Amino acid sequence: MATTSVKQLPKTEMILPGTRSCAGCGLMLTYRHALKALDEGKTIVAVPASCMTVLHGVYPITPVKVVCINNPFAATGAAASGIVAGLKATGKSDYTVVAFAGDGGTYDIGIQALSGALERGVNFIYICYDNEGYMNTGTQRSSASPLGAVTSTTPILSKLQHKKDMIRIVEAHDLPYIATGSPAFPFDLFDKVKYAKDVLGSRYIEVHAPCPPGWGFPNKDLVKMGKLAVESGIHVLFEIREGRFSLTSRSLAMAKKGRKMNVSDYIKGQTRFKKISGAHLAQLQEFTDKKWNESLERHFRDNP
Amino acid sequence: MSKNSTPIRTVSTPAEGEAGKTGDWRSQTPKIDHEKCSQKDSCLLCWLYCPDGVISATFPLEINLTYCKGCGICAEECPRKAIEMVDDK
Ligand SMILES: Cc1ncc(C[n+]2csc(CCOP(=O)(O)OP(=O)(O)O)c2C)c(N)n1
Ligand code: SF4
Ligand code: SF4
Ligand code: SF4
Numbered sequence: 001m002a003t004t005s006v007k008q009l010p011k012t013e014m015i016l017p018g019t020r021s022c023a024g025c026g027l028m029l030t031y032r033h034a035l036k037a038l039d040e041g042k043t044i045v046a047v048p049a050s051c052m053t054v055l056h057g058v059y060p061i062t063p064v065k066v067v068c069i070n071n072p073f074a075a076t077g078a079a080a081s082g083i084v085a086g087l088k089a090t091g092k093s094d095y096t097v098v099a100f101a102g103d104g105g106t107y108d109i110g111i112q113a114l115s116g117a118l119e120r121g122v123n124f125i126y127i128c129y130d131n132e133g134y135m136n137t138g139t140q141r142s143s144a145s146p147l148g149a150v151t152s153t154t155p156i157l158s159k160l161q162h163k164k165d166m167i168r169i170v171e172a173h174d175l176p177y178i179a180t181g182s183p184a185f186p187f188d189l190f191d192k193v194k195y196a197k198d199v200l201g202s203r204y205i206e207v208h209a210p211c212p213p214g215w216g217f218p219n220k221d222l223v224k225m226g227k228l229a230v231e232s233g234i235h236v237l238f239e240i241r242e243g244r245f246s247l248t249s250r251s252l253a254m255a256k257k258g259r260k261m262n263v264s265d266y267i268k269g270q271t272r273f274k275k276i277s278g279a280h281l282a283q284l285q286e287f288t289d290k291k292w293n294e295s296l297e298r299h300f301r302d303n304p
Numbered sequence: 305m306s307k308n309s310t311p312i313r314t315v316s317t318p319a320e321g322e323a324g325k326t327g328d329w330r331s332q333t334p335k336i337d338h339e340k341c342s343q344k345d346s347c348l349l350c351w352l353y354c355p356d357g358v359i360s361a362t363f364p365l366e367i368n369l370t371y372c373k374g375c376g377i378c379a380e381e382c383p384r385k386a387i388e389m390v391d392d393k
């Protein structure tokens with residue numbers, strides 16, 4: 001049953017207060033609700049070098065109540081595979097293994113290990129929190145950064161390429177469950193992680209996680225930015241269960257009532273787009289429209 | 305030389321304040337007007353959206369100011385404008 005009220009969410013926090021993540025961090029809000037959907041004593045998390053490692057803290061203490069294994073930047077898929085194999089060898093069948101990596105660790109450096117794990121059908125959930133850059137090391141561009149964004153490695157012309165279509169790459173592995181999420185829509189995010197928990201095989205969830213310092217917007221606007229991303233069609237909320245594509249949450253409502261926001265509404269509150277040219281803005285809008293129309297087509301084809 | 309038989313263990317233990325008292329980071333502090341707050345657990349949007357999970361889920365609401373980072377999301381998202389961000393001196 002879908003979560004429709006705050007009352008339905010577990011009140012126990014799996015992350016103790018006083019973490020190292022920035023004020024107003026989209027990753028924090030994502031992780032907070034994702035962990036609520038998992039079992040405290042029966043979850044093992046694999047985390048590569050990223051803002052997530054920083055969140056997990058410095059030895060000998062950690063704010064996070066679930067067991068976490070820190071792995072090298074490129075190795076998340078492999079590390080998670082090893083944990084799954086170890087659990088199998090010791091006869092522990094009631095654990096959920098969850099890899100939690102940034103977009104740099106997923107789209108770029110971790111893609112080989114991830115593809116390997118997905119191809120083997122390793123029984124785990126891979127969650128990519130996409131803050132659209134290498135934020136932990138100072139906002140370098142990744143292949144998930146959007147066209148027109150200024151990053152510390154695209155400071156003059158801003159980024160010249162569109163975001164990579166990671167979902168299509170992941171889908172090529174024929175997974176039983178793929179979904180997107182946003183911390184601005186916590187019920188949808190919670191439900192997807194909860195659903196994924198009980199699916200067998202490799203599951204992939206990609207969360208669009210706004211980052212105030214990296215994107216250049218005030219901390220207080222985190223939820224607004226997450227909502228605008230969805231409402232403008234920049235980030236589409238959907239799930240693909242055994243190949244069947246369905247829009248969810250606000251994206252589903254937009255499929256019925258129409259899309260009212262455009263890309264310029266989304267980018268205007270973010271300083272990373274301060275240099276975007278008219279031509280780039282038009283390209284970003286076109287790119288967004290194309291993806292949105294493809295999503296609509298797929299949704300109505302699979303849900304007649 | 306005696307053989308060291310103690311295994312090296314690098315497992316962290318969960319605790320509050322891993323990064324210290326993060327309330328020190330604030331330049332603004334959320335103040336709740338309990339009269340304006342709906343006091344209904346069907347709302348709790350402040351609790352829902354606080355990234356750091358420092359707002360109580362029970363009424364009257366309490367904010368753990370030792371760790372609240374002062375992001376202002378709770379004030380921004382409250383539908384009744386019951387939370388105000390007040391400048392710290
Ligand atoms: C092999 C290797 N190269 C570089 C680094 C340095 N490094 C640590 S975290 C990081 C950025 C991670 O970016 P991303 O995966 O997007 O996560 P985010 O920091 O944005 O959360 C980099 C480059 C490293 N730890 N290992
Ligand atoms: S840099 Fe961005 S993603 Fe990283 S902790 Fe800060 S707000 Fe979160
Ligand atoms: S969001 Fe506002 S009205 Fe709702 S519980 Fe919080 S303070 Fe009260
Ligand atoms: S200011 Fe931010 S950290 Fe503090 S209670 Fe409000 S939402 Fe939570």
